[in-house]
Amino acid sequence: MPITDPLEEEVAEETRPPHAGPVPQVVAALVALAVGVAGAIGSFGLGLGELTHPGPGLWPFAISIVIAVLSLTLVVTGRGLQDAERFSKATLLTAAGLVTLILLAALLPLIGFEIPSLLLVCVWLRWLGKESWRSSIVISIVTVAAFYLLFVLLLQVPLPRLI
Amino acid sequence: MDISPILDGFGIVLEPSNLIYCLIGVIVGMLIGVLPGLGPGATIAILLPITYGIGPVSAIIMLAGIFYGAQYGGTITSVLLRLPGEASSVVTVFDGFALARKGKAGTALGIAAIGSFIGGTVSILGLTLLAPIVAGFALDFGPPEYAALGVLGVLLISSIGNGNKLKAIIAAAVGLLIATVGRDTFTGAERFTFGSLNLAEGIDFIPIAMGLFGLSEILYNLEERHNQVHAPAKVGNVWPSRKDLGQAKGAIGRGSLIGFLLGVLPGGGATLSSLAAYAFEKRRAKQPERFGKGAVEGVAAPETANNAAATSSFIPLLTLGIPANATMALIFGALLIQGIQPGPQLVTEHPDVFWGVINSMYIGNILLLIMSIPMVGVFVKILRVRPAILAPITVLITLLGAYTVRNQVYDIFLVIGFGLLGYLMKKLGFEPGPLVLAFVLGPMIENSSRQSLLIFGGDPTGFFTRPISGTVLALVLVVALWPLISKAVRRKPAPVPAGPPADPPVEPPVEEKTP
Numbered sequence: 046m047p048i049t050d051p052l053e054e055e056v057a058e059e060t061r062p063p064h065a066g067p068v069p070q071v072v073a074a075l076v077a078l079a080v081g082v083a084g085a086i087g088s089f090g091l092g093l094g095e096l097t098h099p100g101p102g103l104w105p106f107a108i109s110i111v112i113a114v115l116s117l118t119l120v121v122t123g124r125g126l127q128d129a130e131r132f133s134k135a136t137l138l139t140a141a142g143l144v145t146l147i148l149l150a151a152l153l154p155l156i157g158f159e160i161p162s163l164l165l166v167c168v169w170l171r172w173l174g175k176e177s178w179r180s181s182i183v184i185s186i187v188t189v190a191a192f193y194l195l196f197v198l199l200l201q202v203p204l205p206r207l208i
Numbered sequence: 209m210d211i212s213p214i215l216d217g218f219g220i221v222l223e224p225s226n227l228i229y230c231l232i233g234v235i236v237g238m239l240i241g242v243l244p245g246l247g248p249g250a251t252i253a254i255l256l257p258i259t260y261g262i263g264p265v266s267a268i269i270m271l272a273g274i275f276y277g278a279q280y281g282g283t284i285t286s287v288l289l290r291l292p293g294e295a296s297s298v299v300t301v302f303d304g305f306a307l308a309r310k311g312k313a314g315t316a317l318g319i320a321a322i323g324s325f326i327g328g329t330v331s332i333l334g335l336t337l338l339a340p341i342v343a344g345f346a347l348d349f350g351p352p353e354y355a356a357l358g359v360l361g362v363l364l365i366s367s368i369g370n371g372n373k374l375k376a377i378i379a380a381a382v383g384l385l386i387a388t389v390g391r392d393t394f395t396g397a398e399r400f401t402f403g404s405l406n407l408a409e410g411i412d413f414i415p416i417a418m419g420l421f422g423l424s425e426i427l428y429n430l431e432e433r434h435n436q437v438h439a440p441a442k443v444g445n446v447w448p449s450r451k452d453l454g455q456a457k458g459a460i461g462r463g464s465l466i467g468f469l470l471g472v473l474p475g476g477g478a479t480l481s482s483l484a485a486y487a488f489e490k491r492r493a494k495q496p497e498r499f500g501k502g503a504v505e506g507v508a509a510p511e512t513a514n515n516a517a518a519t520s521s522f523i524p525l526l527t528l529g530i531p532a533n534a535t536m537a538l539i540f541g542a543l544l545i546q547g548i549q550p551g552p553q554l555v556t557e558h559p560d561v562f563w564g565v566i567n568s569m570y571i572g573n574i575l576l577l578i579m580s581i582p583m584v585g586v587f588v589k590i591l592r593v594r595p596a597i598l599a600p601i602t603v604l605i606t607l608l609g610a611y612t613v614r615n616q617v618y619d620i621f622l623v624i625g626f627g628l629l630g631y632l633m634k635k636l637g638f639e640p641g642p643l644v645l646a647f648v649l650g651p652m653i654e655n656s657s658r659q660s661l662l663i664f665g666g667d668p669t670g671f672f673t674r675p676i677s678g679t680v681l682a683l684v685l686v687v688a689l690w691p692l693i694s695k696a697v698r699r700k701p702a703p704v705p706a707g708p709p710a711d712p713p714v715e716p717p718v719e720e721k722t723p
Contacts, residue, residue, distance in 0.1 A: 065636075073636040078380050084385050084400075091399055097666030101397035104654045112381045119374050128372055128637030135431035142430050142603075143628060146423075149607060150620040158608060166600040173430055174596025188601055191286045192608065198259075202612045 065129035074119035081113030107189070138173050145169065157206040163189045213555075214336065217563025218713070220265060223573055224401040229266040233273020234572045234580070237719075238579055241281020241294055242587050243595065246425060247556065247603060248278035248294065252538045253421035256414050257609040264546035271542055275535055276328060276518045276569065281477055283320040283511055283588055287313055288440040292402065293300055294567035296478035296514040299486040303499060303506030308441035310502050318446040319453070319504055321580035323460045328513035328573040329424065330464040331471065331519035339609035340503070341556070342527040351656035351672050354529075356680035357537045358653035361530040363687050364475040366642040373691060376642045383643035386411060388648025394658060398582065406618050413541040415610055415619050415649055419626025420539070420640040422606050426599055427631040440591050448504075456508035459489050463509040467516025472523050477533040478514040485513035492647075511602050519569060524695055525550055526562060537648045545650075668672035 085106055096101025145165045152161040166185035170176040176184070196202045209319040220226060240251045252271050259267035283293030287304035291311055301319065307316040317619035349357075362384070366376035389400045390410025401407040431507045448456070489509040490499045499506045521532040522539075529551035533539040543550050555562045578589070610623040664670030672678045686693075 062705060069636055073638070073685065077382070080385070087400055088388075089550070095666065096661055099394075099658050099661055100391040101399055104658070105385060107401060108381050112378060112385065115320060115374055115381065119672075120377065123372075123374070126372060126637065130635045132635065139427050139430045139631065142427060145264045145601065146607065146624050146627075147621075149441045150617055150624060153620070154617050156226070162604055162608075165518075166263055169603065170601035174594070174599065174658060176594075177594060178599075184597060185600075186722045188604065192604060196608065196612070203615055204608065204611065205316075 055151050063131050064127040065131045067130050069132070070123050070126050071120060074123055075165050078113055078116035080110050081111075082117055084109030085113060093134065119137040142169065142173055157208075158204050159189055159193065159207050171177060213559040213563050216358040216569070217567040220560050220564040221269070221568045226266050226568065227571070227719065228268055228663055229262070229270040230273050230568045231571050231575060233270035234277035234280075236270075236354045236576050237274040238278020238280075238281040238576065238587060239590065240283050241278035241297075242590050242591070242715060244596065246598075248275050248427075249535045249538060251278075252328065252427040252535060252542075253417040254606050254609060255278065256417060256538070256542060257613045258611060259542050261389040264543065264548055264558075265564040267542060267546060267560060268565045269572075271539055272522070272565055273323075273572045275539075276515060277576055279511075279518050280321065280324050280580050281514045282514075283317065283507075284584070287316045287320070287507070287590065288443070288600075289587065289591065297483045298479070299482050301415055302486075302505055303501070303503050305441075306500060306502035307507065311439045311442070311444065312502070314444040314446040315448050315452055315504070316507045317443065318448040318581060319508050320457050321577060321584075322448070322453075323456065323463060323508040323512035324515040325573050325577045325581070326460050326502075327464040327467050327514075327516035328519050328569065331468045331516040332566060332569045332573070334468050335520060335523055335569075339523055339527050339562075339566070342523065343555045346528050349528075349552065350674075351659035351675065352674050352677040355656035355660055355681065356671060356684065357528060357530055358656065358678040359651045360680050360684050360687070361474045361524075362642070362646045362649055363651070363684055364473070365533060365645050367687055369689070371639050372637055375638045379638045379640070380522070380642035380646035383646030384650045384653070386416070386643075387647045387655065393651075393655065398691060401459070412613075412619070413544065413648065414558040414613055414681070415622035416626050417538055417541060417644055418606055418610055419628075420644050421534070422629035423603070423623055423627025424630025424634060424640060426603055426606070427627055428593065429599065433719075440588060441481070442586065443588055452504050455504045459485075459505035460512045462488065463512030464516045466509075466512030468520045469709060470513070471517030471520035472530045472532065474524060474530060477521050477535075478517045480509035481517035482514040485509040515573075522566070526565070527552060528555055529652070530556075531645060534645055535640050536644040537641075540648050554597070554602075578629055587685065595673075652676045 057104055086106035088102035091105070092100035093106055094101045108178075112169030145168050149165050150163040161184050165176050167181050170181035170184055171178065174181075193206075196204050197206060211235055221230070235256075236251065237248060240246050240248060250426075252274055255271070255274070259271065262270075279296060282292060283300055283304070284296035286292045286297040286300040287308050290301055290305040292298040292301055298382065304320070306314045307313060336540045346353075362380050363377070366380045367373045387410075388652055389407055391398055391408055409435060419590075427477070466485045467478075468482060468483040471477060486499075486506060486509055489495050489505045493503070493505065524530045524532045525540060529549065531540045540550055548554070548561060606623065607620050610619045611617065612620060633640050633643075633668055660671065661668065671681055
């Protein structure tokens with residue numbers, strides 16, 4: 046739906062960083078191609094059966110072929126596309142956010158949800174959100190307390206916990 | 209037509225608990241509409257675990273309320289901040305913000321709220337009348353018809369959405385492939401499980417939806433996209449004058465119709481219909497140059513249309529069991545979680561769900577009208593909440609919510625994995641919507657086509673010789689080949705010498721479409 050309006054372009058510009066260029070485009074298409082090829086090999090191994098008696102591999106095999114063919118087309122034709130965003134310094138924020146999520150999931154069964162949650166909220170506020178120390182600490186304590194109240198006391202969900 | 213189930217439906221809605229879930233739904237919808245960043249799809253995905261604990265009628269009433277409530281709330285940021293809270297309010301920005309700059313922000317919000325209410329209500333009436341008829345017609349559908357409809361739905365949603373079509377179809381196909389993980393229902397063979405017990409049960413819908421829609425959006429927003437916050441414009445009198453109403457009347461009527469029709473189409477939905485309604489008003493206006501400078505119709509038409517479409521997109525879901533857009537795919541999933549198969553038998557087997565949900569929308573729209581006109585000031589204040597504060601709270605709700613579904617840390621890791629996948633997809637221009645939708649429809653398409661092959665004795669031409677599945681598959685071919693057809697048509701009139709200067713002639717036809 047191309048609406049060529051200067052205002053919309055302006056709005057769109059504000060929210061999107063510069064595009065990434067050909068390399069990520071080709072890499073993404075190659076990853077999709079690899080998924081298609083791996084899927085095709087895997088489902089061939091499951092047995093395709095016949096049209097009268099379709100085997101477990103027939104349907105995934107058909108889809109994998111579609112993925113592979115379309116991805117190959119994308120590898121060839123998609124070099125000039127401008128719809129990918131450049132991975133910039135800001136991407137590091139996302140990577141850091143992701144690490145905190147994995148830590149929470151890993152620590153949850155070991156030491157309960159309170160301390161990992163507190164740290165996660167605090168890190169997100171202070172470093173990813175650039176809030177002040179004071180509001181980061183206050184908001185994270187209030188948030189975890191509210192979660193404790195909601196999940197543990199009200200809904201009685203068996204969350205792993207310290208207290 | 210027997211109207212007693214409809215009246216029973218009202219009885220269900222008026223039960224206090226359902227009224228409360230309806231109220232919670234529309235308030236949450238309004239809030240996330242106002243807050244830029246998290247869309248209705250992401251919110252519904254994040255809240256899916258809650259629906260485990262409550263009954264099907266209440267759960268779907270609440271989720272539906274979030275969906276259409278967000279259409280109301282999205283207007284507020286478009287008008288006051290020039291930041292569309294939702295994709296479906298992008299065009300409202302043009303005239304809405306221009307009106308706000310003239311000091312008429314209140315008028316814009318008032319007209320949008322009235323238009324939204326009328327569009328929504330017209331659409332519910334249409335839904336009430338049309339849905340049982342479509343469902344009755346579809347009762348005769350067999351496996352071949354469902355296989356064909358499923359393929360058409362996936363293809364339409366991939367090709368109508370914004371972004372590159374090839375990428376969207378690849379994403380959809382990957383969704384179909386992910387849906388095959390686990391034990392095959394026909395042969396019992398384990399597919400792509402790599403010996404893992406967790407994978408043998410298949411991949412659950414909730415972590416996929418929470419990761420691809422919810423977490424990916426939060427991770428994507430972490431890259432500081434919304435940090436340039438303008439000071440919100442002052443909201444004056446929200447009640448529009450008689451003159452403004454007179455000017456908007458026609459646009460509201462036409463917007464309702466356009467929204468209703470486009471909402472029913474798979475892949476249509478709120479965003480497309482708001483764009484179409486705006487373009488239509490601008491084209492038929494006597495002074496199109498007023499648009500973009502504060503025309504009341506420019507706010508009324510898209511806001512009416514996006515509400516009408518949000519409502520009518522329930523028709524294919526409730527009558528055929530085919531979700532018309534990615535958000536409907538989530539509601540489809542929520543119904544499946546409750547053990548209810550959406551489809552033509554829904555109206556007869558679960559009239560409480562069918563009519564309860566439809567009728568709750570009347571109530572929801574009235575609640576939203578109250579929240580958007582007399583109480584609009586409350587929501588304007590919420591604009592001051594910084595997204596940086598909300599992000600960690602939503603993340604925590606997502607991760608702990610995922611855990612509560614089966615009390616397994618494995619599910620949290622799944623959500624994180626799909627969140628990362630969704631984030632990378634967004635960065636690289638792949639929409640996660642088609643993947644989730646195809647994942648939801650995958651088992652239906654596979655099972656119906658395998659049943660069909662058994663019915664046909666292994667002869668795939670049977671799909672084409674049955675009248676309904678044949679017609680649907682012909683449509684599938686048209687949609688699939690459309691880019692090639694339109695390219696061929698476009699190339700003919702402009703004989704361009706071969707070589708690099710082929711670029712300029714591509715642009716004029718694009719501009720012609722959008723005057």
